[in-house]
Amino acid sequence: MPEDARDYYSELYQKTMKKNIPFVGQWELNTNCNLNCYHCYLGRQRQCYGLPLVKIKSILDELADLGTLYLSFTGGEILLRKDFFEIAGYSRKKNFAIRLLTNATLIDEDAADKINALNPLSVDVSLYALNPVIHDRITGMIGSQELVIRAIKLLRKREIKVVVKTLFMKENLAEFNPIKYFCQDNGVEFQFDFTMTPADDGSIDVSRLGLEKSQIEDVFSENNILVSRRQDASLDALLCAAGINSFFISSSGNLYPCIFLKKNMGSLLRERFQEIWNSSNFNNFRAIDAQDFYNCRQCGLVGYCNHCMGLSLLEHGNLLGASSLDCRLALVFKNVYEKRRSKYGEEKEELSETSSHL
Secondary structure, three states: HHHHHHHHHHHHHHHHHHHOOOOOOEEEEEOOOOOOOOOOOOOOOOOOOOHHHHHHHHHHHHHHHOOOOOEEEEEOOOOHHOHHHHHHHHHOOOOOOOEEEOOOOOOOHHHHHHHHHHHEEEEEEEEEEOOOHHHHHHHHOOOOOHHHHHHHHHHHHHHOOOOEEEOOOOOOOHHHHHHHHHHHHOEOOOOOOOOOOOOOOOHHHHHHOOOOOHHHHHHHHOOOOOOOOOOOHHHHOOOEEEOOOOEEEEOOOOOEEEEOOOOOOOEOOOHHHHHOOHHHHHHHOOOOOOOOOOOOOOOHHHHHOOHHHHHHHHHHHOOOOOHHHHHHHHHHHHHHHHHHHHHHHHOOOOOOOOHOOO
């Protein structure tokens, strides 16, 4: 992106933050899925087929009027909705920039052509291993890895931007380099994460699948991945855009600050989006100050932390606490950064979500 375009976007983004314009949204169109991934945060809540098409179009109309620009569609598996392409097509007619999040197993030639016609910002695909045995064991579906690889190649053949997203755990850690090189060879962006998110039903069983701190440190060190201390190490840097200029709509029509911050602000089946967005529920949430994060005030890891109120709420039932998952990763980032600094000197780049992108 040219420098002047970046400056314009940054200015626009800051304006939406100041004015609480719902600029960026993520929409869970359904929760039913053809896979059965054993780390899925949806837990047992996988049978919602989503809002009816007429209601979705009505909400899209309102979002367009309110200034929303970016929409990400997720599930469940979005392509299980028979009306998905009508939803996505209507979104494009309303001039939304859209991103599709999918397990990609249902993408054939016809679906790839229809996706291409949508001109999405990207299609984000879950890939857990180049080894089909490992991938299929994670997804619970034999043959799923072959279908995902096929889909990626069909999309790239049409020059659609593909982002491979991989959650690394004990089961698939050895697949880091194979996936990285596959992405490089196929012109695909590679994003990865280590956070085993507790399920929406309260289960923390997935924590047993997670990596040890030393294993995560090894991934960063062995792949020479940049990790730096955030220049702004104040508590204010821990605040995010959730509920300020971004939002999440669940498959049942509930409005939340973000996909991981499941504090229900209201139902779009009973109220209009604008009424909920400007309600006391959202205004009280926006009044949260970084100084309210009582566990973080004296913490030496603030400069390395991607603090998430949603994870704290899932883990402890408290928005203002500290997630043990965030604390663990912040310590990893600090250790990697200090080792790198002692070897190469001070880093200048800022820590951001792109530290997990290759």
